[in-house]
Amino acid sequence: xxxxxxxxxxxxxxxxxxxxxxxxxxxxxxxxxxxxxxxxxxxxxxxxxxxxxxxxxxxxxxxxxxxxxxxxxxxxxxxxxxxxxxxxxxxxxxxxxxxxxxxxxxxxxxxxxxxxxxxxxxxxxxxxxxxxxxxxxxxxxxxxxxxxxxxxxxxxxxxxxxxxxxxxxxxxxxxxxxxxxxxxxxxxxxxxxxxxxxxxxxxxxxxxxxxxxxxxxxxxxxxxxxxxxxxxxxxxxxxxxxxxxxxxxxxxxxxxxxxxxxxxxxxxxxxxxxxxxxxxxxxxxxxxxxxxxxxxxxxxxxxxxxxxxxxxxxxxx
Amino acid sequence: xxxxxxxxxxxxxxxxxxxxxxxxxxxxxxxxxxxxxxxxxxxxxxxxxxxxxxxxxxxxxxxxxxxxxxxxxxxxxxxxxxxxxxxxxxxxxxxxxxxxxxxxxxxxxxxxxxxxxxxxxxxxxxxxxxxxxxxxxxxxxxxxxxxxxxxxxxxxxxxxxxxxxxxxxxxxxxxxxxxxxxxxxxxxxxxxxxxxxxxxxxxxxxxxxxxxxxxxxxxxxxxxxxxxxxxxxxxxxxxxxxxxxxxxxxxxxxxxxxxxxxxxxxxxxxxxxxxxxxxxxxxxxxxxxxxxxxxxxxxxxxxxxxxxxxx
Numbered sequence: 243x244x245x246x247x248x249x250x251x252x253x254x255x256x257x258x259x260x261x262x263x264x265x266x267x268x269x270x271x272x273x274x275x276x277x278x279x280x281x282x283x284x285x286x287x288x289x290x291x292x293x294x295x296x297x298x299x300x301x302x303x304x305x306x307x308x309x310x311x312x313x314x315x316x317x318x319x320x321x322x323x324x325x326x327x328x329x330x331x332x333x334x335x336x337x338x339x340x341x342x343x344x345x346x347x348x349x350x351x352x353x354x355x356x357x358x359x360x361x362x363x364x365x366x367x368x369x370x371x372x373x374x375x376x377x378x379x380x381x382x383x384x385x386x387x388x389x390x391x392x393x394x395x396x397x398x399x400x401x402x403x404x405x406x407x408x409x410x411x412x413x414x415x416x417x418x419x420x421x422x423x424x425x426x427x428x429x430x431x432x433x434x435x436x437x438x439x440x441x442x443x444x445x446x447x448x449x450x451x452x453x454x455x456x457x458x459x460x461x462x463x464x465x466x467x468x469x470x471x472x473x474x475x476x477x478x479x480x481x482x483x484x485x486x487x488x489x490x491x492x493x494x495x496x497x498x499x500x501x502x503x504x505x506x507x508x509x510x511x512x513x514x515x516x517x518x519x520x521x522x523x524x525x526x527x528x529x530x531x532x533x534x535x536x537x538x539x540x541x542x543x544x545x546x547x548x549x550x551x552x553x554x555x556x557x558x559x
Numbered sequence: 560x561x562x563x564x565x566x567x568x569x570x571x572x573x574x575x576x577x578x579x580x581x582x583x584x585x586x587x588x589x590x591x592x593x594x595x596x597x598x599x600x601x602x603x604x605x606x607x608x609x610x611x612x613x614x615x616x617x618x619x620x621x622x623x624x625x626x627x628x629x630x631x632x633x634x635x636x637x638x639x640x641x642x643x644x645x646x647x648x649x650x651x652x653x654x655x656x657x658x659x660x661x662x663x664x665x666x667x668x669x670x671x672x673x674x675x676x677x678x679x680x681x682x683x684x685x686x687x688x689x690x691x692x693x694x695x696x697x698x699x700x701x702x703x704x705x706x707x708x709x710x711x712x713x714x715x716x717x718x719x720x721x722x723x724x725x726x727x728x729x730x731x732x733x734x735x736x737x738x739x740x741x742x743x744x745x746x747x748x749x750x751x752x753x754x755x756x757x758x759x760x761x762x763x764x765x766x767x768x769x770x771x772x773x774x775x776x777x778x779x780x781x782x783x784x785x786x787x788x789x790x791x792x793x794x795x796x797x798x799x800x801x802x803x804x805x806x807x808x809x810x811x812x813x814x815x816x817x818x819x820x821x822x823x824x825x826x827x828x829x830x831x832x833x834x835x836x837x838x839x840x841x842x843x844x845x846x847x848x849x850x851x852x853x854x855x856x857x858x859x860x861x862x863x864x865x866x867x868x869x870x
Binding site for chain 2: 288325337393394396397399400401402403404405407409410485489492493496497509513515516519520522524527528531534535536538539542543546
């Protein structure tokens with residue numbers, strides 16, 4: 243694809259000064275890196291808001307049993323369809339109201355945060371591991387194996403992701419682990435292509451040749467010398483990938499695929515509330531929807547800042 | 560140039576073959592459709608009989624070769640559920656999906672370019688901050704949630720737009736039915752494209768030749784519209800090609816929310832019913848559309864940016 247070639251060209255022009263910074267300048271500044279990053283983050287108001295959002299979600303996920311004493315999976319049917327506590331007819335028992343089965347929406351949102359975060363983080367780690375490995379191999383060895391890997395990537399890009407995920411889930415069946423595997427398998431392509439492009443540029447760098455001259459093996463050159471130079475891009479891609487993975491999980495849950503219906507997921511809650519759009523129980527889908535939106539918004543703003551800070555070249559992602 | 564096109568065509572064919580193989584093998588694992596087809600009290604022999612008649616007892620690669628041979632002639636088999644040719648089923652639904660995707664695409668591009676341009680030229684103005692804030696929000700909004708909220712507001716509260724289906728008869732009703740799904744599907748891509756136009760234009764505006772154009776005394780409007788925008792749109796065009804494909808795929812969720820009778824809903828239903836031939840046929844056809852679009856975008860890209868060499 244044309245933009246990929248473009249990225250390679252861009253990376254290549256970097257080579258002449260790249261190794262210098264990697265060898266010379268990077269080491270001494272390392273110690274001061276954390277405060278500098280923090281200062282840069284604090285200057286970006288949106289990113290601060292995003293970071294606070296994320297802290298909130300993480301706290302909700304970890305402390306769910308402390309923040310609510312109700313059962314997210316069980317409810318009393320007679321308590322069903324109760325509006326939020328501040329609306330007429332609401333009760334103080336149920337801050338954000340209840341769903342059709344009488345389950346507390348607030349509690350289910352807290353526990354839903356667990357699913358979103360676990361799926362988002364683990365699936366991204368899996369996709370990253372697959373993508374970085376294949377990208378390294380593809381870029382480093384080139385030739386036949388590069389052709390095969392890049393062709394597989396293209397094939398995967400040619401099927402709309404959601405159809406591909408549905409097909410895989412149809413084979414694997416329901417379950418949290420299956421959704422993670424599915425999103426992991428479908429998500430590797432971006433990492434693979436970006437890492438490959440950078441490896442193509444870096445493998446001609448002088449320090450790589452120096453390493454080869456003193457007899458370093460291929461594996462050690464790839465992992466010790468080339469890989470660290472791609473970390474910035476990988477982190478930026480991964481941060482956005484967590485957002486898109488959480489959206490994808492919510493979409494699959496909304497379609498009723500993947501996680502069994504009694505497990506509280508934000509997407510599943512919106513799907514369940516959908517039947518009540520025209521009957522007026524707006525709280526059933528509005529609150530979980532807002533939870534997804536704020537979480538993804540938080541990750542995206544932090545991701546924007548990370549990109550500007552670490553790797554502005556990825557701007558057009 | 561001709562050689563480049565031929566090579567890209569061959570690559571595209573390989574990609575389409577790969578997609579069919581992938582989907583075929585994946586679905587082959589999902590289980591035996593015959594069990595679902597036979598009546599519940601069918602004996603083992605009867606099930607065997609059906610399986611043999613439909614050719615499901617052959618090894619998968621024979622079935623795949625069979626499928627390919629027929630597919631080349633436009634024959635994607637017969638739907639197990641609806642007993643109709645798959646090609647006909649998919650073909651009937653393509654206009655609905657295409658209509659939705661095109662409407663969303665037009666909506667997104669026609670708004671994204673002006674919004675992005677105005678934001679870039681008035682950097683850090685209220686307009687810029689507001690529109691980019693909304694764009695960030697639009698990128699974080701799940702498609703299905705946006706759809707549900709739009710139904711709640713425009714069909715539930717205001718009661719001015721229909722909440723499901725494609726409408727029948729009359730251009731006006733059909734347009735009314737199209738509005739909410741198109742907005743739902745187009746918002747994400749609108750947000751992403753507007754941000755991309757903005758950042759790309761900002762980058763170009765910092766280049767030397769723009770300073771030259773300005774110092775020649777050209778009107779700012781000419782500098783932006785004639786000089787800067789053309790280069791700024793190059794990365795946008797690349798992404799737009801992919802964007803249209805994403806819209807075709809994203810239509811699956813939008814079609815589910817609005818009960819829109821398109822290919823996406825056909826596929827989801829077919830998967831739930833294990834209507835094997837429909838799934839493979841529909842995904843193959845979608846993949847062909849996607850691959851052709853990518854090819855066109857690559858060629859267009861070359862026309863826009865002479866620096867791209869066909870090699």
